[in-house]
Amino acid sequence: MTPQARVQAAIEILDRILEGQPAEQALTGWARRARYAGSGDRAAIRDHVFDALRRKRSLAARGGADTGRGLMLGAVRDAGQDPDQVFTGARHAPPALAGDERGAGRRPSEGAEALDLPDWLWPEFSRSLGADAARAGAALQGRAPVFLRVNSGRTDRATVMAALAEEGIETAPHQTVPTALRVLSGARRIARSTPYETGQVELQDASSQAVTLSIPIEPGMRVLDYCAGGGGKSLALAARGARVWAHDADPGRMADLPQRARHAGVDIGVLADGVPPGAEPFDVVLIDVPCSGSGAWRRSPAGKWSLTAEQLAGLQRIQAGLLRDTSRLVAGNGCLAYATCSVLRGENSEQIETFMADSSGWKMQFTRQWPVDEDGDGFFAAHLTRKQIANNHR
Numbered sequence: 588m589t590p591q592a593r594v595q596a597a598i599e600i601l602d603r604i605l606e607g608q609p610a611e612q613a614l615t616g617w618a619r620r621a622r623y624a625g626s627g628d629r630a631a632i633r634d635h636v637f638d639a640l641r642r643k644r645s646l647a648a649r650g651g652a653d654t655g656r657g658l659m660l661g662a663v664r665d666a667g668q669d670p671d672q673v674f675t676g677a678r679h680a681p682p683a684l685a686g687d688e689r690g691a692g693r694r695p696s697e698g699a700e701a702l703d704l705p706d707w708l709w710p711e712f713s714r715s716l717g718a719d720a721a722r723a724g725a726a727l728q729g730r731a732p733v734f735l736r737v738n739s740g741r742t743d744r745a746t747v748m749a750a751l752a753e754e755g756i757e758t759a760p761h762q763t764v765p766t767a768l769r770v771l772s773g774a775r776r777i778a779r780s781t782p783y784e785t786g787q788v789e790l791q792d793a794s795s796q797a798v799t800l801s802i803p804i805e806p807g808m809r810v811l812d813y814c815a816g817g818g819g820k821s822l823a824l825a826a827r828g829a830r831v832w833a834h835d836a837d838p839g840r841m842a843d844l845p846q847r848a849r850h851a852g853v854d855i856g857v858l859a860d861g862v863p864p865g866a867e868p869f870d871v872v873l874i875d876v877p878c879s880g881s882g883a884w885r886r887s888p889a890g891k892w893s894l895t896a897e898q899l900a901g902l903q904r905i906q907a908g909l910l911r912d913t914s915r916l917v918a919g920n921g922c923l924a925y926a927t928c929s930v931l932r933g934e935n936s937e938q939i940e941t942f943m944a945d946s947s948g949w950k951m952q953f954t955r956q957w958p959v960d961e962d963g964d965g966f967f968a969a970h971l972t973r974k975q976i977a978n979n980h981r
């Protein structure tokens with residue numbers, strides 16, 4: 588496909604997404620219809636689509652319309668390309684620009700529009716991030732780096748790096764997360780590589796790895812991953828020698844976990860019917876709560892535009908409820924670990940402050956906010972232990 592035809596394909600896919608179709612579905616639907624497209628075409632079109640979704644607001648301003656065509660025109664202008672070289676009207680290329688399209692388009696206004704954030708969220712975003720708000724907003728406009736988690740129960744980072752290099756996948760050790768490898772090139776080969784196929788590496792964001800590494804784990808500890816989802820954190824905890832039970836309000840999300848655990852060579856108890864009475868207490872209860880996902884919007888940009896103030900308030904109520912309910916499952920000297928992939932205070936430090944104010948028996952052992960940057964997504968973690976037990980230990 589020509590570069591222009593790829594742009595036209597992206598326009599058509601973006602139009603479907605703007606009509607409400609999920610991005611992945613729109614991309615696979617297009618690929619099914621366009622059998623002539625090679626893997627290089629599909630990858631380039633995917634990049635166009637996701638780049639446009641991350642910057643939907645500012646590109647619509649530059650392109651003069653909130654349509655697939657407007658976004659891609661905005662992207663072409665933003666990249667300093669001549670639109671007439673792309674919108675040529677040749678076969679498979681986007682039709683040539685109409686007169687009104689030439690005149691439409693403007694510089695995005697400073698603040699939320701230029702940073703591609705919804706207006707309603709901007710006050711909370713800037714309150715949460717303070718002086719870092721503009722940098723974080725800009726970081727969310729770009730592509731996410733690719734990281735692997737080395738299965739430390741099975742191998743080590745240097746061995747895996749060498750094995751990946753043999754298959755044309757270049758990686759570098761993450762500076763601060765000892766299990767993480769940054770993928771420098773060959774990312775598309777990972778899923779078919781031997782280290783991946785033999786369970787030596789998993790795809791996992793570096794900050795997500797740092798969240799689980801921050802939890803104090805000793806081999807044999809009983810750990811409940813209460814919001815396990817696909818089980819990325821369960822697997823990481825089990826690789827450190829913990830006895831892990833995975834639970835999720837939507838058990839279907841854990842469907843692949845038994846197979847993933849076998850593949851990684853670890854045992855995970857999947858609690859598809861809830862936590863059975865008497866299974867508590869646990870040494871660690873991790874609640875990786877449902878959240879806005881604002882720290883990971885580079886990977887799932889649609890979430891940035893679909894989130895509403897009402898949904899955010901609903902998520903915050905669920906987060907508070909999870910803190911309250913799961914704290915009962917923690918052993919007397921155990922740890923309640925709270926985590927989000929959010930950068931918003933109302934989902935992070937303020938949830939912990941409210942919980943501690945309402946249940947005076949807990950104290951904070953650890954808290955950290957990871958920024959969205961080239962070292963990983965924006966995550967938050969806090970570890971809570973019971974005060975009384977901490978005093979007894981003195």
Ligand SMILES: C[S@@+](CC[C@H](N)C(=O)[O-])C[C@H]1O[C@@H](n2cnc3c(N)ncnc32)[C@H](O)[C@@H]1O
Nearest residue numbers: 814815816817818819820835836837875876877
């Ligand atoms: C952030 S995701 C978890 C991601 C997962 N821990 C990982 O590392 O891949 C949050 C999960 O919480 C689950 N969830 C939502 N409400 C819940 C509740 N009340 N109790 C338990 N799980 C809940 C969702 O189904 C979702 O899978």
